[in-house]
Amino acid sequence: MSKTLLILGASRQAEEGLRHLKGCGWFLVGCDIDEQAPGFKWCDDHIIASVYHEDQAVPAALEYHKNVRPLDGVMCLAVDCPHVVARIARELDLPGISVETADLAVDKIAMKDRFKAAGMATPVYREVDSLAELMRFYDERQKPLVIKPCDSRGSKGVSLNKDPADFGWAFDHAKASSPTGRVEAEEFLSGPQLSTETIVYEGTAYTIGISDRNYEFLETYAPYIIENGGDLPSFWSEGEIAQAKKVMGQAARALGVENGVLKGDLLLHGGTVYVVEVALRLSGGYFCTHEVPLNTGRSTIIPVAKIALGEPVSLGELEVTGLRPVYQRYIFPKPGRIVDMSGIDVARDLPGVDFVDVWAEVGDEVISPVNAGGSVGVIITSGATKELAWQSMDAAQKAIEIQTV
Structure with missing residues (x-):
């Protein structure tokens, strides 16, 4: 019988990752509070429970393990709930980070206390x-x-x-x-920021995903900090990237991660790389599902699943040899009620456009963004050069029109 992997999160952001996992031969059990979660179509079975509430997800997982099918591993995908994953793993004696380590990741003060004690630079x-x-x-x-x-x-x-x-x-x-x-x-420290995705395997940190965070709307939507996608590969120098990778290794050790994944928010200020915070999960926002594979030719999702199942990971899965330029931008219409949308299919068919997703509909009310959930869609493009990748992005942005009143 194939191994059974429980994945917390089956939203539209997780859908592509679940599709990748489906091809690995495991029995996939998705867990989401949404009975119509789009990712369920890639799962062999599903559980309806809130992945953010341990009093829901943990009992539901234990019940499934006991009465339906034994679970061999658990992970989260495009949701930030390592503390729930760790508790399920502990109760079922599955591979995973400790509950203590997971709890550090969802308490920013405790996390930064660890970084400070380890001598790491943090604001x-x-x-x-x-x-x-x-x-x-x-x-x-x-x-x-x-x-x-x-x-x-x-x-x-x-x-x-x-x-x-x-x-x-x-x-x-x-x-x-x-x-x-x-x-x-x-x-607040000024300077360019990175989003990173690091897999830790047998105590060694491999930072595979590295993206420049785009804060072009910092003044537009102030005082809210609204990120508008990112650019890969980074414009940081080789030395700065090496320093960033070193910092992510230090973060893993400070938090006690021997095998697992870290999403990092890093900042370059005065020539020093600061760790703002990390999350012990795969990235949301289509970073792990689309941007990293397009940029590196590598999947971070499959190695993380193997770690969750206690299966070996080859070094070839963790080493990056080439970087294809990738751009991601979100779609922020003017606030108001959407009365018309056009050009979405046109944008999808443009050369160099890898992914377009719009989750708003005519009749929806759009408000000025106050957090990461304020967009109504996303565009991801790639190309042989940054110039070509950006030309595709520019063309796709111009093609899509969302009218509000």
Whole structure:
């Protein structure tokens, strides 16, 4: 009987990854709260439960393991729930990171305390339990502050604040987005940022995915920090990339990851690579499912699945020999009610356009974005050169028209 792999997350962002896994010969069990999750069509069976709530997902997984089919491994895909994955693995004695390590990844303060203890560069930070404490932190630093929940995801509740007059609103905004009502403030450091995806296998870190994060809308949507896709390969120098890879290895050791995956948010400031934070999961936003394979010719999803199942991973799966230029951009229409959409199929058929997905429909209300969930679609292009890849992106963006009133 083929091995059974439980995958938490079967949304549209996970769909392509599930398709890849389907071809590996494993019995796939998807888990999602959405009974109509599009990724279920690539699964052999499914469980309906919230992957973000351990009191739902863990009992459901144990019930399935006992009464339906024994599980041999568990992982998450395009969802940020390593703490739930770790608890299922612990209860069923499956391969995986420890619960202690997983819990560090969903507590930004505990995580950064580990980085600080390991001597790693990270922006100055503090947990603040009141507006008064936040003001004291600002008085000490006298720099713009990023104010965010200690334990949320997808940039929910995050804002960049330069004026102390806005701190009261920002504190309340972050607190309301934290499941535990905890708020972190950290110094804003200028400089280019990277999104990275690192597989750790037998204690060695292999950083396969590296993308320049695009913050062209930082002023447009201020005080919210809205990322608009990314560019691969990075424009960072070889030395800076080497430093970034070293930092991700240090992060893995600091958090106690011997076998697993890390999504990294890194910053280059004053010639030093800072780790802003990491997540112990595969990246969402189509990064692991589309951008990394297009850029490197390698899948990070399949090696992570093998690790979750306790199967060996070859070094050939973890080494990158060439980098194809890739661009990703999200679609942000003007706020209002969508009255017409056109050009989507035209864009899909353009040379160099690898993927177009639009999840809005005519009649939907579009608001100005306040977090990573504010877009209505995505475009991914590639080419033999960056110039060709960008020409395809520019043509696809011009082809798609979404009219709002």
